Amino acid sequence: PRRTLRDDCMVGDMTRFASKWLTLVISQAVMVSSGTLYLFPVYSLALKQSLGLTQEETNFIGSAAHFGAFFSVLGGMFFDAFGARATLTLGGTLKLSGYLMMAGAMEGWLPRTHLFAALAGYVFGTGCSTSLTAALGANYGTFKDPAMHGRLVGLLTAFFGLSSGCLSLVYDVFFTSPASFVYFLAFFAGGIDVCAAMLVGHPRHLAVPASSDAHSPQNIKGPGVSGHAGHSGAYPLGRMGTSGLVNMAPVNRAVSGIFCGADTDTKFTRGLAVCALTAVHVAASGALLHVAGGSVAMAAACLVVLVVLLAAQCAVLLGGTGQLVFVRSEMETIDGKAQMAVKAAQEGVGPVALSSLLDFWLLFTALLLSLGAGVTVINNLSQMVGAYAQLAPTAGMVTHSLLKLLACMNTLGRLASGALSDRLAARVSRAMFTVYCVAGMAAGQAFLSVGVSETAPLFGLVVGVSCVGWMYGSLFWAMPTLVMELFGAKHFGANRGLVGLSPAIGGYLLSTLLAGKVYAAAAGEDNNCVAGGACYRTTWTLNAGLGCCAVGLCWWLAQRRARRAPPNALSRIS
Numbered sequence: 001p002r003r004t005l006r007d008d009c010m011v012g013d014m015t016r017f018a019s020k021w022l023t024l025v026i027s028q029a030v031m032v033s034s035g036t037l038y039l040f041p042v043y044s045l046a047l048k049q050s051l052g053l054t055q056e057e058t059n060f061i062g063s064a065a066h067f068g069a070f071f072s073v074l075g076g077m078f079f080d081a082f083g084a085r086a087t088l089t090l091g092g093t094l095k096l097s098g099y100l101m102m103a104g105a106m107e108g109w110l111p112r113t114h115l116f117a118a119l120a121g122y123v124f125g126t127g128c129s130t131s132l133t134a135a136l137g138a139n140y141g142t143f144k145d146p147a148m149h150g151r152l153v154g155l156l157t158a159f160f161g162l163s164s165g166c167l168s169l170v171y172d173v174f175f176t177s178p179a180s181f182v183y184f185l186a187f188f189a190g191g192i193d194v195c196a197a198m199l200v201g202h203p204r205h206l207a208v209p210a211s212s213d214a215h216s217p218q219n220i221k222g223p224g225v226s227g228h229a230g231h232s233g234a235y236p237l238g239r240m241g242t243s244g245l246v247n248m249a250p251v252n253r254a255v256s257g258i259f260c261g262a263d264t265d266t267k268f269t270r271g272l273a274v275c276a277l278t279a280v281h282v283a284a285s286g287a288l289l290h291v292a293g294g295s296v297a298m299a300a301a302c303l304v305v306l307v308v309l310l311a312a313q314c315a316v317l318l319g320g321t322g323q324l325v326f327v328r329s330e331m332e333t334i335d336g337k338a339q340m341a342v343k344a345a346q347e348g349v350g351p352v353a354l355s356s357l358l359d360f361w362l363l364f365t366a367l368l369l370s371l372g373a374g375v376t377v378i379n380n381l382s383q384m385v386g387a388y389a390q391l392a393p394t395a396g397m398v399t400h401s402l403l404k405l406l407a408c409m410n411t412l413g414r415l416a417s418g419a420l421s422d423r424l425a426a427r428v429s430r431a432m433f434t435v436y437c438v439a440g441m442a443a444g445q446a447f448l449s450v451g452v453s454e455t456a457p458l459f460g461l462v463v464g465v466s467c468v469g470w471m472y473g474s475l476f477w478a479m480p481t482l483v484m485e486l487f488g489a490k491h492f493g494a495n496r497g498l499v500g501l502s503p504a505i506g507g508y509l510l511s512t513l514l515a516g517k518v519y520a521a522a523a524g525e526d527n528n529c530v531a532g533g534a535c536y537r538t539t540w541t542l543n544a545g546l547g548c549c550a551v552g553l554c555w556w557l558a559q560r561r562a563r564r565a566p567p568n569a570l571s572r573i574s
Helices: 005-010 020-051 055-070 073-107 114-142 146-174 178-196 249-259 264-291 296-318 336-345 358-379 381-386 392-423 430-450 457-487 492-499 501-522 537-563
Strands: 016-018 325-327
Touching: 016 020, 020 055, 020 073, 020 114, 020 146, 020 178, 020 296, 020 358, 020 381, 020 392, 055 114, 055 358, 055 501, 073 114, 073 178, 073 492, 114 146, 114 178, 114 492, 146 178, 146 264, 146 296, 146 392, 146 457, 264 296, 264 392, 358 381, 358 430, 358 457, 358 492, 358 501, 358 537, 381 392, 381 457, 392 430, 392 457, 430 457, 430 537, 457 492, 492 501, 501 537
Parallel strands: none
Antiparallel strands: 016 325
């Protein structure tokens, strides 16, 4: 078959390609590196103080990072043109550059202005979105059954949300300087993506051998069936009879039931369960650290457990899947012209034509208002805590605990939405499911407005942040899922990037402009507000009202989808 420039850039005789399950696991690591975007509260206060910024200027930097993260049209078009490997390399380079620019601004060897810091945020935010698009696209290409896409997206984007909780534990154990932590993020996030680019993705004229699938009989082993490398498939820990010192058979049976080969549905279920357990551990770590007064020993113990859980996540997805890495000679060659014909025949609309679709504007505006409200909480988390005099003495520790809680609920929201939407697909459309998620975000904003006590604010903040975090994760899951369902797979990368502009704009309007001005109105001469709920109450009230408008728009979209015949038709504004 005819080769393209994209194919020639990806293939050499010794080029290696990951199996679909290894692609999924590596993509989860890419999501962790991309989720570093949510660590802004860890260093935002130090950034504000070192650059002498107002809260509005600080929020502008956070919004610039989110703008880059959500507005990923160019990254999506790059992925559509050049594939996952080149896109991951680009994303990793942008993360490395952006975080180094941010650290340089904080330490003074680069311009110490909020505009330069905002540029740095935009650069690493764009890297996050670019790599995220590559990870999603690569897995859509290997897990082709639409019935599993809800759980697939949930399992991937969950690690995007979990990232801040995991890496804040790393900060608690190894760092005391926020600037040093930003340097670490530069090499961590950039390095993961560049390494992932060595294995993830394959050109159109090659495919992973079908025999490598977990559905293959050779990869689902029963008792006594020999596996790869001479190990027993049924006894991954080895086998000792009654003459041995220890009878490992019961342990082997339990371990093989969890980590050995299974069909895709079972592996997804196991992966979702372990990921949910990891999220709960991250939230519990925040509570334990709060009780222990920020003990480094406690943080180290929590970090060790986290590493074990992440290893278990890899094991449940990779166990029993057979060969994980292939060289070119082991790949199946397919008809490139036929593949291009299939792609050309796919239903879908390009990014230029989206502006003529009413469905696009309904989805765009609903996400702008709802996800923009979630961005406001993320960007202002540190200042929300510091606004209450009762929490001021331990503001840093409380902020890190709430950040871990936010990461946990963010992750659980993505996992639950993916699993529930697949289960309820026959009765509840994904668009209608999103209506409930938008309503939940409005409810979370309303609770922050009226449910946080001035005398004992911690409980109210915990409840409000939990609700907002869960719904933010649910809506982040909904975005790529609805883009694929509403506008087709043909231009998924570019379309997802264009729809992603909505929370970027929402974050600027609701976080930078609205929340920044409300905060400044109650702040003192030092640009810090310590007036408690007055620092943000107007913001949360207005966000809740705008969230109700978003519910109406999303409900209208769901009704239009329900009435449409045929179901996948795309209607234009008349």
